[in-house]
Amino acid sequence: MTSARGRGRPKLDRTVDNREQILTTAREMFSESGFERTTMRAIGRRAGVDPALIHHYFGTKNDLLVAALRPEVDVATVFAGIADTDATVGCEFVYRVVDFWERDPQQRARAVALLRIAVTHDQVADRLREFFLGVATGVLGEFVSADERGQRVAMVMSQMLGLLMARYVMRVPAIADAAASDLSRWAGPTIDRYLFGDITNPSDRR
Known part of the structure:
Protein backbone atom coordinates (compact mmCIF):
# COMPACT_ATOMS: atom_id res chain seq x y z
CA MET A 1 0.00 0.00 0.00
CA THR A 2 1.38 3.38 -0.99
CA SER A 3 1.91 5.93 1.79
CA ALA A 4 -0.19 9.09 1.72
CA ARG A 5 2.97 11.15 1.43
CA GLY A 6 3.60 9.69 -2.03
CA ARG A 7 5.97 7.15 -3.48
CA GLY A 8 9.64 8.11 -3.20
CA ARG A 9 9.07 11.28 -1.18
CA PRO A 10 11.40 11.37 1.86
CA LYS A 11 9.76 11.31 5.27
CA LEU A 12 10.30 14.52 7.25
CA ASP A 13 10.96 14.36 10.99
CA ARG A 14 8.91 17.24 12.35
CA THR A 15 10.62 17.06 15.76
CA VAL A 16 13.98 18.37 14.51
CA ASP A 17 15.19 20.99 12.06
CA ASN A 18 16.34 18.53 9.40
CA ARG A 19 17.54 21.21 7.03
CA GLU A 20 19.78 22.90 9.59
CA GLN A 21 21.09 19.55 10.79
CA ILE A 22 22.07 18.65 7.23
CA LEU A 23 23.81 22.01 6.73
CA THR A 24 25.74 21.73 9.99
CA THR A 25 26.86 18.18 9.19
CA ALA A 26 27.81 19.12 5.62
CA ARG A 27 30.00 22.00 6.86
CA GLU A 28 31.80 19.64 9.24
CA MET A 29 32.37 16.93 6.64
CA PHE A 30 33.40 19.22 3.79
CA SER A 31 35.91 20.78 6.17
CA GLU A 32 37.21 17.39 7.38
CA SER A 33 37.33 15.43 4.14
CA GLY A 34 37.06 17.96 1.32
CA PHE A 35 34.45 18.21 -1.39
CA GLU A 36 35.40 15.22 -3.54
CA ARG A 37 35.60 12.66 -0.74
CA THR A 38 32.40 13.71 1.01
CA THR A 39 29.31 11.89 -0.24
CA MET A 40 25.65 12.67 0.22
CA ARG A 41 25.19 9.23 1.74
CA ALA A 42 27.89 9.88 4.35
CA ILE A 43 26.39 13.25 5.23
CA GLY A 44 22.97 11.64 5.60
CA ARG A 45 24.37 8.88 7.80
CA ARG A 46 26.07 11.31 10.21
CA ALA A 47 23.11 13.69 10.21
CA GLY A 48 20.73 10.81 10.89
CA VAL A 49 18.57 11.42 7.82
CA ASP A 50 17.75 9.60 4.61
CA PRO A 51 20.10 10.82 1.82
CA ALA A 52 16.93 11.33 -0.26
CA LEU A 53 16.00 14.10 2.17
CA ILE A 54 19.22 15.95 1.32
CA HIS A 55 18.32 15.84 -2.36
CA HIS A 56 14.80 16.97 -1.46
CA TYR A 57 16.09 20.08 0.28
CA PHE A 58 19.18 20.95 -1.74
CA GLY A 59 19.31 19.05 -5.04
CA THR A 60 22.90 18.23 -6.00
CA LYS A 61 26.03 18.03 -3.89
CA ASN A 62 27.24 21.25 -5.53
CA ASP A 63 24.08 23.02 -4.42
CA LEU A 64 24.46 21.62 -0.89
CA LEU A 65 28.06 22.84 -0.76
CA VAL A 66 27.07 26.38 -1.69
CA ALA A 67 24.17 26.40 0.78
CA ALA A 68 26.40 25.09 3.57
CA LEU A 69 29.34 27.42 2.98
CA ARG A 70 27.74 30.59 1.66
CA PRO A 71 28.31 33.38 4.21
CA GLU A 72 25.27 34.56 6.14
CA VAL A 73 25.40 38.30 5.56
CA ASP A 74 22.80 40.78 6.72
Missing part, protein backbone atom coordinates in the same frame (compact mmCIF):
# COMPACT_ATOMS: atom_id res chain seq x y z
CA VAL A 75 23.52 43.12 3.81
CA ALA A 76 21.19 45.86 5.06
CA THR A 77 23.03 46.03 8.39
CA VAL A 78 26.58 45.66 7.12
CA PHE A 79 26.20 48.38 4.49
CA ALA A 80 23.71 50.69 6.20
CA GLY A 81 24.43 54.38 5.54
CA ILE A 82 27.29 53.60 3.18
CA ALA A 83 26.96 57.02 1.53
CA ASP A 84 26.68 58.92 4.82
CA THR A 85 30.36 58.89 5.73
CA ASP A 86 33.35 61.09 5.02
CA ALA A 87 34.78 58.44 2.69
CA THR A 88 33.70 57.88 -0.90
CA VAL A 89 31.24 55.08 -1.64
CA GLY A 90 33.98 52.91 -3.15
CA CYS A 91 36.33 53.36 -0.21
CA GLU A 92 33.57 52.69 2.30
CA PHE A 93 32.42 49.60 0.39
CA VAL A 94 35.92 48.08 0.43
CA TYR A 95 36.35 48.88 4.10
CA ARG A 96 33.05 47.31 5.14
CA VAL A 97 33.57 44.14 3.14
CA VAL A 98 37.03 43.52 4.58
CA ASP A 99 36.00 44.61 8.08
CA PHE A 100 33.06 42.17 8.04
CA TRP A 101 35.30 39.27 7.09
CA GLU A 102 37.86 40.26 9.74
CA ARG A 103 35.27 40.46 12.52
CA ASP A 104 33.55 37.17 11.67
CA PRO A 105 36.10 34.36 11.22
CA GLN A 106 33.39 31.71 10.78
CA GLN A 107 31.76 33.50 7.85
CA ARG A 108 35.19 34.26 6.40
CA ALA A 109 36.16 30.59 6.56
CA ARG A 110 33.02 29.62 4.66
CA ALA A 111 33.61 32.19 1.95
CA VAL A 112 37.29 31.28 1.56
CA ALA A 113 36.36 27.60 1.19
CA LEU A 114 33.90 28.52 -1.56
CA LEU A 115 36.48 30.67 -3.33
CA ARG A 116 38.95 27.79 -3.34
CA ILE A 117 36.45 25.26 -4.66
CA ALA A 118 34.95 27.62 -7.25
CA VAL A 119 38.28 27.76 -9.08
CA THR A 120 37.83 24.16 -10.27
CA HIS A 121 34.05 23.60 -10.09
CA ASP A 122 31.98 25.47 -12.66
CA GLN A 123 28.61 24.98 -10.96
CA VAL A 124 29.96 26.23 -7.64
CA ALA A 125 31.50 29.20 -9.46
CA ASP A 126 28.10 29.97 -11.00
CA ARG A 127 26.41 30.07 -7.58
CA LEU A 128 29.20 32.12 -6.04
CA ARG A 129 29.11 34.59 -8.91
CA GLU A 130 25.37 35.05 -8.45
CA PHE A 131 25.89 35.70 -4.75
CA PHE A 132 28.61 38.33 -5.19
CA LEU A 133 26.82 40.03 -8.07
CA GLY A 134 23.66 40.14 -5.99
CA VAL A 135 25.46 41.82 -3.09
CA ALA A 136 27.24 44.32 -5.34
CA THR A 137 24.05 45.21 -7.22
CA GLY A 138 21.96 45.47 -4.06
CA VAL A 139 24.44 47.65 -2.19
CA LEU A 140 25.82 49.81 -4.99
CA GLY A 141 22.98 49.84 -7.51
CA GLU A 142 21.85 53.37 -6.72
CA PHE A 143 25.38 54.74 -7.16
CA VAL A 144 26.18 53.16 -10.54
CA SER A 145 26.14 55.41 -13.59
CA ALA A 146 23.50 54.52 -16.17
CA ASP A 147 26.00 54.06 -18.99
CA GLU A 148 27.39 50.51 -19.21
CA ARG A 149 25.77 49.68 -15.90
CA GLY A 150 26.22 45.92 -16.16
CA GLN A 151 29.90 46.22 -17.02
CA ARG A 152 30.47 48.62 -14.12
CA VAL A 153 28.95 46.26 -11.55
CA ALA A 154 30.86 43.33 -13.02
CA MET A 155 34.16 45.22 -12.74
CA VAL A 156 33.41 46.12 -9.12
CA MET A 157 32.83 42.44 -8.39
CA SER A 158 36.03 41.41 -10.19
CA GLN A 159 38.05 43.96 -8.23
CA MET A 160 36.68 42.77 -4.89
CA LEU A 161 37.08 39.07 -5.74
CA GLY A 162 40.69 39.69 -6.74
CA LEU A 163 41.35 41.58 -3.53
CA LEU A 164 39.77 38.87 -1.36
CA MET A 165 41.61 36.09 -3.21
CA ALA A 166 44.92 37.91 -2.77
CA ARG A 167 44.30 38.51 0.95
CA TYR A 168 42.70 35.27 2.13
CA VAL A 169 43.58 32.56 -0.40
CA MET A 170 46.94 33.45 -1.93
CA ARG A 171 48.02 35.41 1.16
CA VAL A 172 49.98 38.05 -0.77
CA PRO A 173 51.99 39.68 2.07
CA ALA A 174 51.33 43.34 1.31
CA ILE A 175 47.61 42.63 0.99
CA ALA A 176 47.23 39.97 3.69
CA ASP A 177 49.00 42.09 6.31
CA ALA A 178 47.27 45.39 5.51
CA ALA A 179 44.56 46.92 7.68
CA ALA A 180 41.05 47.27 6.28
CA SER A 181 41.52 51.04 6.24
CA ASP A 182 44.65 50.73 4.08
CA LEU A 183 42.94 48.42 1.59
CA SER A 184 40.05 50.87 1.46
CA ARG A 185 42.43 53.72 0.68
CA TRP A 186 44.25 51.72 -2.01
CA ALA A 187 41.36 50.00 -3.78
CA GLY A 188 38.48 52.37 -3.07
CA PRO A 189 39.31 54.90 -5.82
CA THR A 190 39.27 52.10 -8.39
CA ILE A 191 35.82 51.02 -7.20
CA ASP A 192 34.66 54.65 -7.46
CA ARG A 193 35.89 54.86 -11.05
CA TYR A 194 34.04 51.67 -11.96
CA LEU A 195 30.87 53.00 -10.33
CA PHE A 196 30.67 56.47 -11.78
CA GLY A 197 33.97 57.44 -13.39
CA ASP A 198 35.12 57.46 -17.00
CA ILE A 199 35.63 53.89 -18.21
CA THR A 200 35.67 54.56 -21.94
CA ASN A 201 38.45 53.15 -24.07
CA PRO A 202 41.22 55.79 -24.45
CA SER A 203 41.08 55.33 -28.22
CA ASP A 204 37.40 56.30 -28.20
CA ARG A 205 38.25 59.77 -26.90
CA ARG A 206 40.24 60.76 -29.99
Whole structure:
Protein backbone atom coordinates (compact mmCIF):
# COMPACT_ATOMS: atom_id res chain seq x y z
CA MET A 1 0.00 0.00 0.00
CA THR A 2 1.38 3.38 -0.99
CA SER A 3 1.91 5.93 1.79
CA ALA A 4 -0.19 9.09 1.72
CA ARG A 5 2.97 11.15 1.43
CA GLY A 6 3.60 9.69 -2.03
CA ARG A 7 5.97 7.15 -3.48
CA GLY A 8 9.64 8.11 -3.20
CA ARG A 9 9.07 11.28 -1.18
CA PRO A 10 11.40 11.37 1.86
CA LYS A 11 9.76 11.31 5.27
CA LEU A 12 10.30 14.52 7.25
CA ASP A 13 10.96 14.36 10.99
CA ARG A 14 8.91 17.24 12.35
CA THR A 15 10.62 17.06 15.76
CA VAL A 16 13.98 18.37 14.51
CA ASP A 17 15.19 20.99 12.06
CA ASN A 18 16.34 18.53 9.40
CA ARG A 19 17.54 21.21 7.03
CA GLU A 20 19.78 22.90 9.59
CA GLN A 21 21.09 19.55 10.79
CA ILE A 22 22.07 18.65 7.23
CA LEU A 23 23.81 22.01 6.73
CA THR A 24 25.74 21.73 9.99
CA THR A 25 26.86 18.18 9.19
CA ALA A 26 27.81 19.12 5.62
CA ARG A 27 30.00 22.00 6.86
CA GLU A 28 31.80 19.64 9.24
CA MET A 29 32.37 16.93 6.64
CA PHE A 30 33.40 19.22 3.79
CA SER A 31 35.91 20.78 6.17
CA GLU A 32 37.21 17.39 7.38
CA SER A 33 37.33 15.43 4.14
CA GLY A 34 37.06 17.96 1.32
CA PHE A 35 34.45 18.21 -1.39
CA GLU A 36 35.40 15.22 -3.54
CA ARG A 37 35.60 12.66 -0.74
CA THR A 38 32.40 13.71 1.01
CA THR A 39 29.31 11.89 -0.24
CA MET A 40 25.65 12.67 0.22
CA ARG A 41 25.19 9.23 1.74
CA ALA A 42 27.89 9.88 4.35
CA ILE A 43 26.39 13.25 5.23
CA GLY A 44 22.97 11.64 5.60
CA ARG A 45 24.37 8.88 7.80
CA ARG A 46 26.07 11.31 10.21
CA ALA A 47 23.11 13.69 10.21
CA GLY A 48 20.73 10.81 10.89
CA VAL A 49 18.57 11.42 7.82
CA ASP A 50 17.75 9.60 4.61
CA PRO A 51 20.10 10.82 1.82
CA ALA A 52 16.93 11.33 -0.26
CA LEU A 53 16.00 14.10 2.17
CA ILE A 54 19.22 15.95 1.32
CA HIS A 55 18.32 15.84 -2.36
CA HIS A 56 14.80 16.97 -1.46
CA TYR A 57 16.09 20.08 0.28
CA PHE A 58 19.18 20.95 -1.74
CA GLY A 59 19.31 19.05 -5.04
CA THR A 60 22.90 18.23 -6.00
CA LYS A 61 26.03 18.03 -3.89
CA ASN A 62 27.24 21.25 -5.53
CA ASP A 63 24.08 23.02 -4.42
CA LEU A 64 24.46 21.62 -0.89
CA LEU A 65 28.06 22.84 -0.76
CA VAL A 66 27.07 26.38 -1.69
CA ALA A 67 24.17 26.40 0.78
CA ALA A 68 26.40 25.09 3.57
CA LEU A 69 29.34 27.42 2.98
CA ARG A 70 27.74 30.59 1.66
CA PRO A 71 28.31 33.38 4.21
CA GLU A 72 25.27 34.56 6.14
CA VAL A 73 25.40 38.30 5.56
CA ASP A 74 22.80 40.78 6.72
CA VAL A 75 23.52 43.12 3.81
CA ALA A 76 21.19 45.86 5.06
CA THR A 77 23.03 46.03 8.39
CA VAL A 78 26.58 45.66 7.12
CA PHE A 79 26.20 48.38 4.49
CA ALA A 80 23.71 50.69 6.20
CA GLY A 81 24.43 54.38 5.54
CA ILE A 82 27.29 53.60 3.18
CA ALA A 83 26.96 57.02 1.53
CA ASP A 84 26.68 58.92 4.82
CA THR A 85 30.36 58.89 5.73
CA ASP A 86 33.35 61.09 5.02
CA ALA A 87 34.78 58.44 2.69
CA THR A 88 33.70 57.88 -0.90
CA VAL A 89 31.24 55.08 -1.64
CA GLY A 90 33.98 52.91 -3.15
CA CYS A 91 36.33 53.36 -0.21
CA GLU A 92 33.57 52.69 2.30
CA PHE A 93 32.42 49.60 0.39
CA VAL A 94 35.92 48.08 0.43
CA TYR A 95 36.35 48.88 4.10
CA ARG A 96 33.05 47.31 5.14
CA VAL A 97 33.57 44.14 3.14
CA VAL A 98 37.03 43.52 4.58
CA ASP A 99 36.00 44.61 8.08
CA PHE A 100 33.06 42.17 8.04
CA TRP A 101 35.30 39.27 7.09
CA GLU A 102 37.86 40.26 9.74
CA ARG A 103 35.27 40.46 12.52
CA ASP A 104 33.55 37.17 11.67
CA PRO A 105 36.10 34.36 11.22
CA GLN A 106 33.39 31.71 10.78
CA GLN A 107 31.76 33.50 7.85
CA ARG A 108 35.19 34.26 6.40
CA ALA A 109 36.16 30.59 6.56
CA ARG A 110 33.02 29.62 4.66
CA ALA A 111 33.61 32.19 1.95
CA VAL A 112 37.29 31.28 1.56
CA ALA A 113 36.36 27.60 1.19
CA LEU A 114 33.90 28.52 -1.56
CA LEU A 115 36.48 30.67 -3.33
CA ARG A 116 38.95 27.79 -3.34
CA ILE A 117 36.45 25.26 -4.66
CA ALA A 118 34.95 27.62 -7.25
CA VAL A 119 38.28 27.76 -9.08
CA THR A 120 37.83 24.16 -10.27
CA HIS A 121 34.05 23.60 -10.09
CA ASP A 122 31.98 25.47 -12.66
CA GLN A 123 28.61 24.98 -10.96
CA VAL A 124 29.96 26.23 -7.64
CA ALA A 125 31.50 29.20 -9.46
CA ASP A 126 28.10 29.97 -11.00
CA ARG A 127 26.41 30.07 -7.58
CA LEU A 128 29.20 32.12 -6.04
CA ARG A 129 29.11 34.59 -8.91
CA GLU A 130 25.37 35.05 -8.45
CA PHE A 131 25.89 35.70 -4.75
CA PHE A 132 28.61 38.33 -5.19
CA LEU A 133 26.82 40.03 -8.07
CA GLY A 134 23.66 40.14 -5.99
CA VAL A 135 25.46 41.82 -3.09
CA ALA A 136 27.24 44.32 -5.34
CA THR A 137 24.05 45.21 -7.22
CA GLY A 138 21.96 45.47 -4.06
CA VAL A 139 24.44 47.65 -2.19
CA LEU A 140 25.82 49.81 -4.99
CA GLY A 141 22.98 49.84 -7.51
CA GLU A 142 21.85 53.37 -6.72
CA PHE A 143 25.38 54.74 -7.16
CA VAL A 144 26.18 53.16 -10.54
CA SER A 145 26.14 55.41 -13.59
CA ALA A 146 23.50 54.52 -16.17
CA ASP A 147 26.00 54.06 -18.99
CA GLU A 148 27.39 50.51 -19.21
CA ARG A 149 25.77 49.68 -15.90
CA GLY A 150 26.22 45.92 -16.16
CA GLN A 151 29.90 46.22 -17.02
CA ARG A 152 30.47 48.62 -14.12
CA VAL A 153 28.95 46.26 -11.55
CA ALA A 154 30.86 43.33 -13.02
CA MET A 155 34.16 45.22 -12.74
CA VAL A 156 33.41 46.12 -9.12
CA MET A 157 32.83 42.44 -8.39
CA SER A 158 36.03 41.41 -10.19
CA GLN A 159 38.05 43.96 -8.23
CA MET A 160 36.68 42.77 -4.89
CA LEU A 161 37.08 39.07 -5.74
CA GLY A 162 40.69 39.69 -6.74
CA LEU A 163 41.35 41.58 -3.53
CA LEU A 164 39.77 38.87 -1.36
CA MET A 165 41.61 36.09 -3.21
CA ALA A 166 44.92 37.91 -2.77
CA ARG A 167 44.30 38.51 0.95
CA TYR A 168 42.70 35.27 2.13
CA VAL A 169 43.58 32.56 -0.40
CA MET A 170 46.94 33.45 -1.93
CA ARG A 171 48.02 35.41 1.16
CA VAL A 172 49.98 38.05 -0.77
CA PRO A 173 51.99 39.68 2.07
CA ALA A 174 51.33 43.34 1.31
CA ILE A 175 47.61 42.63 0.99
CA ALA A 176 47.23 39.97 3.69
CA ASP A 177 49.00 42.09 6.31
CA ALA A 178 47.27 45.39 5.51
CA ALA A 179 44.56 46.92 7.68
CA ALA A 180 41.05 47.27 6.28
CA SER A 181 41.52 51.04 6.24
CA ASP A 182 44.65 50.73 4.08
CA LEU A 183 42.94 48.42 1.59
CA SER A 184 40.05 50.87 1.46
CA ARG A 185 42.43 53.72 0.68
CA TRP A 186 44.25 51.72 -2.01
CA ALA A 187 41.36 50.00 -3.78
CA GLY A 188 38.48 52.37 -3.07
CA PRO A 189 39.31 54.90 -5.82
CA THR A 190 39.27 52.10 -8.39
CA ILE A 191 35.82 51.02 -7.20
CA ASP A 192 34.66 54.65 -7.46
CA ARG A 193 35.89 54.86 -11.05
CA TYR A 194 34.04 51.67 -11.96
CA LEU A 195 30.87 53.00 -10.33
CA PHE A 196 30.67 56.47 -11.78
CA GLY A 197 33.97 57.44 -13.39
CA ASP A 198 35.12 57.46 -17.00
CA ILE A 199 35.63 53.89 -18.21
CA THR A 200 35.67 54.56 -21.94
CA ASN A 201 38.45 53.15 -24.07
CA PRO A 202 41.22 55.79 -24.45
CA SER A 203 41.08 55.33 -28.22
CA ASP A 204 37.40 56.30 -28.20
CA ARG A 205 38.25 59.77 -26.90
CA ARG A 206 40.24 60.76 -29.99
